[in-house]
Amino acid sequence: MYIFYDLETTDIDRDFGQILQVGLVVTDDDLNIVEEKSLRCRLQPAVVPSPQALLVTGITPQQLTDEDDTIFTMMQEIDQLLRSYDWPITTSGYNSMDFDERGLRSALHQTLMDPSLTFQKQDDDTPRNQRIDVMRLVQACIVHAPDALTLEQKTRHKTPQPAISLGVVARQNGVEFSEEEAHEAVADVKATIAVAKKIRDEAPVLWQQMLNMVTEEGVKEFLDENEIVSYATGYAGNMKHYMVAPVAVNDAYERQEILFDLTQDPADYMDKPMSELVALLNKDTGKKAKNNPFYKVLTQKQPIFMSLEDTAKELLPADIDEETLKTRAALIRDNLEFQAKIAQAAALAEEEIPVPDAIEKQLYIDLPAEVETRLSVWRDEFQAGDWETRADLMRGFTARFADDLKDNPTLARFPEFAKRIIFENAPQDTLTAQEQKAFKASIHHKMTDPDAPEKMMTIARAHEMLDKMREELAAGTCKYVQAGEEHKLDELAEFYNRLEQKFAPAPAQAPKPPKPAAPK
Numbered sequence: 408m409y410i411f412y413d414l415e416t417t418d419i420d421r422d423f424g425q426i427l428q429v430g431l432v433v434t435d436d437d438l439n440i441v442e443e444k445s446l447r448c449r450l451q452p453a454v455v456p457s458p459q460a461l462l463v464t465g466i467t468p469q470q471l472t473d474e475d476d477t478i479f480t481m482m483q484e485i486d487q488l489l490r491s492y493d494w495p496i497t498t499s500g501y502n503s504m505d506f507d508e509r510g511l512r513s514a515l516h517q518t519l520m521d522p523s524l525t526f527q528k529q530d531d532d533t534p535r536n537q538r539i540d541v542m543r544l545v546q547a548c549i550v551h552a553p554d555a556l557t558l559e560q561k562t563r564h565k566t567p568q569p570a571i572s573l574g575v576v577a578r579q580n581g582v583e584f585s586e587e588e589a590h591e592a593v594a595d596v597k598a599t600i601a602v603a604k605k606i607r608d609e610a611p612v613l614w615q616q617m618l619n620m621v622t623e624e625g626v627k628e629f630l631d632e633n634e635i636v637s638y639a640t641g642y643a644g645n646m647k648h649y650m651v652a653p654v655a656v657n658d659a660y661e662r663q664e665i666l667f668d669l670t671q672d673p674a675d676y677m678d679k680p681m682s683e684l685v686a687l688l689n690k691d692t693g694k695k696a697k698n699n700p701f702y703k704v705l706t707q708k709q710p711i712f713m714s715l716e717d718t719a720k721e722l723l724p725a726d727i728d729e730e731t732l733k734t735r736a737a738l739i740r741d742n743l744e745f746q747a748k749i750a751q752a753a754a755l756a757e758e759e760i761p762v763p764d765a766i767e768k769q770l771y772i773d774l775p776a777e778v779e780t781r782l783s784v785w786r787d788e789f790q791a792g793d794w795e796t797r798a799d800l801m802r803g804f805t806a807r808f809a810d811d812l813k814d815n816p817t818l819a820r821f822p823e824f825a826k827r828i829i830f831e832n833a834p835q836d837t838l839t840a841q842e843q844k845a846f847k848a849s850i851h852h853k854m855t856d857p858d859a860p861e862k863m864m865t866i867a868r869a870h871e872m873l874d875k876m877r878e879e880l881a882a883g884t885c886k887y888v889q890a891g892e893e894h895k896l897d898e899l900a901e902f903y904n905r906l907e908q909k910f911a912p913a914p915a916q917a918p919k920p921p922k923p924a925a926p927k
Contacts, residue, residue: 417456430592468902552610569644659754684752766820798837801825
């Protein structure tokens with residue numbers, strides 16, 4: 408069974424943006440549709456939607472306010488739905504690893520549910536839930552099964568490359584998918600399923616191999632069994648291919664595998680000092696290094712690997728024979744000291760990531776296991792409680808986690824998320840008049856703050872984008888509206904003005920004039 412899904416959101420930023428629509432389609436193991444569901448919710452009070460997102464999705468200002476569900480009640484329904492199936496479940500989408508998955512996790516995080524839902528284990532004895540990105544399958548076809556799909560070539564680049572947006576891939580391969588349907592969540596999902604079927608039928612070896620790569624355990628098992636691996640990577644349709652050997656796992660991050668490009672001789676690197684290896688494995692200095700042989704791959708991201716046996720001969724390096732590749736791979740395999748050195752160098756190359764100030768960006772901050780356990784209990788109590796109970800949990804968080812907050816101050820985001828949920832869903836019943844007034848003021852500040860984080864949409868930034876679109880429309884270069892559709896920009900401008908006014912503090916009343924003195 409597979410659960411395909413697609414999100415329509417207020418912004419391309421997965422943390423500051425909000426999910427507005429979710430399309431879910433469940434299939435059997437043979438990709439036949441057995442159930443489908445479309446969920447929508449209204450705009451959160453503190454979120455300013457991007458003009459581009461609204462114009463691309465066709466979501467109108469009226470739709471942003473008319474839906475009955477809030478993001479909290481919609482995410483509860485999604486959480487309950489995914490938990491209702493027999494685990495492990497397999498979720499899938501198009502470009503889901505880099506966009507939809509992150510958006511879903513962020514929404515679960517901010518609505519006080521478990522953000523690891525799509526790759527959880529039910530218990531220690533069962534496999535994890537799995538994730539498949541169909542766009543990764545399309546990218547794999549570009550390298551390993553070029554005849555499986557018809558792919559339009561984009562020529563605006565120096566080197567033509569395949570166009571792999573969902574709409575283009577679907578239409579090029581006989582899937583009915585109109586421009587009007589694009590960015591309608593369920594329609595996107597059905598197009599994704601059709602593309603997946605095409606790949607499964609036309610490239611069965613690649614299909615099965617990519618299914619093997621959907622779990623960390625599957626990736627690690629594959630690398631353990633293969634001394635030489637074909638590794639494909641790239642952005643969009645611009646794919647590159649390398650013959651590599653697995654070297655080590657990052658000592659500081661067990662989900663990161665270090666690979667070595669076998670077009671170079673590993674003997675040239677085995678005696679290099681640690682400082683040089685660290686520089687090669689560092690994110691910034693490694694990019695600048697000429698002929699850097701090391702690649703860092705995340706095992707949870709469905710990497711595109713293929714065995715030497717299943718790699719077409721024309722993909723092998725033209726100037727290096729297969730025997731040389733095997734000799735170099737064996738040199739790495741037999742040198743345990745080099746492997747340990749690379750594992751350590753990879754750990755030393757990791758740069759400490761500063762803690763983000765914005766609570767929406769604090770999803771990936773690790774907490775001690777015992778703190779995570781207590782937090783999970785608090786979240787479960789919040790989900791199960793009535794609104795009065797939820798308000799009590801919000802107000803009592805600081806006292807309950809007093810010791811934990813000293814060492815983990817980012818825990819303070821959770822009562823703030825709770826306050827947002829309560830304010831949107833049941834403010835009159837649970838928040839005092841003073842709490843409501845203070846929270847409205849904080850919302851207004853957030854949406855009008857000139858110093859807001861760069862990627863956070865504000866009212867002023869939305870108006871700036873609309874002004875730029877008007878200029879582009881006059882020049883005939885606007886991608887979002889056409890001539891004669893100026894009213895769409897005007898409607899959005901009015902919407903942003905109303906949004907700001909909704910949470911603007913009441914104007915201060917002028918002091919009453921003093922009463923005239925009584926005549927003597």
